Ligand SMILES: Nc1ncnc2c1ncn2[C@@H]1O[C@H](COP(=O)(O)OP(=O)(O)OP(=O)(O)O)[C@@H](O)[C@H]1O
């Protein structure tokens with residue numbers, strides 16, 4: 210069982226437009242709504258591919274009810290912690306060439322009792338979990354070391370912890386010595402305090418994160434695939450996507466696939482890459498079904514091509 214924790218979930222609204230122009234009224238071609246938040250997406254990917262998962266999240270307001278309704282059909286066991294504020298709504302604006310502009314709200318203010326209730330729910334939900342995933346930003350009011358403290362408690366209790374966050378919440382979580390962290394290229398560069406322009410830079414930056422406390426680093430590198438750095442060394446892998454549609458949630462699919470395949474080693478990296486490639490080929494943050502996976506497209510490279518320049522973020 211993989212338990213996910215999303216401190217700041219969202220209702221994700223995607224609008225498709227012909228062109229994005231500031232200061233004008235833009236008539237959207239289409240719009241759709243998905244459940245959102247990084248841990249929520251990890252659970253959605255796991256459930257869509259037949260794995261048992263439980264998602265812990267704060268829930269309040271009309272958006273909280275909408276999120277629970279959207280998740281009801283997904284086969285995810287939900288642990289909803291009531292809060293007074295309303296769950297946020299995040300907007301993705303998608304242009305015809307696949308460029309996504311994301312507007313993420315800060316989220317509701319959580320009073321100390323509400324943060325404590327989420328932490329308590331995680332401790333209960335995590336009993337007998339194979340992994341606990343702590344993912345996404347923290348909403349206002351939640352202390353910066355929220356994930357760090359949870360990770361420390363869970364680790365002491367023998368539970369494996371994976372973290373995907375950013376900024377100070379991610380930096381402080383490293384000190385709790387998580388088993389796995391999943392930064393994207395920007396988060397890797399920010400946390401390591403160095404530019405990441407090549408695969409060699411990514412290996413070096415992952416080394417910095419390991420020196421700060423992470424056992425293993427699974428870095429997602431957009432169109433350049435993903436890199437796993439652990440005690441066994443560094444492995445780079447990639448899976449081409451013929452027609453990228455949307456990368457929203459692709460990093461979450463990568464992490465979900467990696468954990469579903471055991472959470473360590475090259476075989477898990479390959480599985481994560483297959484899940485991420487499939488998610489990238491689907492619109493919005495839709496998660497792949499078994500028929501969407503093509504494991505034969507995945508390529509692993511034991512020798513990392515350190516001089517290889519990383520591509521600028523793909524428009525999709
Ligand atoms: N253009 C692409 N072609 C092939 N694979 C891609 C492409 N873009 C993304 N991927 C796959 O998806 C994974 C995650 O992408 P990315 O690094 O953009 O994640 P992210 O920024 O964490 O995304 P999110 O936070 O929205 O989940 C990559 O590691 C890669 O495997």
Ligand SMILES: O=P(O)(O)OC[C@@]1(O)O[C@H](CO)[C@@H](O)[C@@H]1O
Nearest residue numbers: 219245246247299313345346458
């Ligand atoms: O604002 P955060 O918590 O950093 O990220 C939230 C978010 O952008 O991440 C998911 C994609 O990974 C989306 O479903 C969601 O809207």
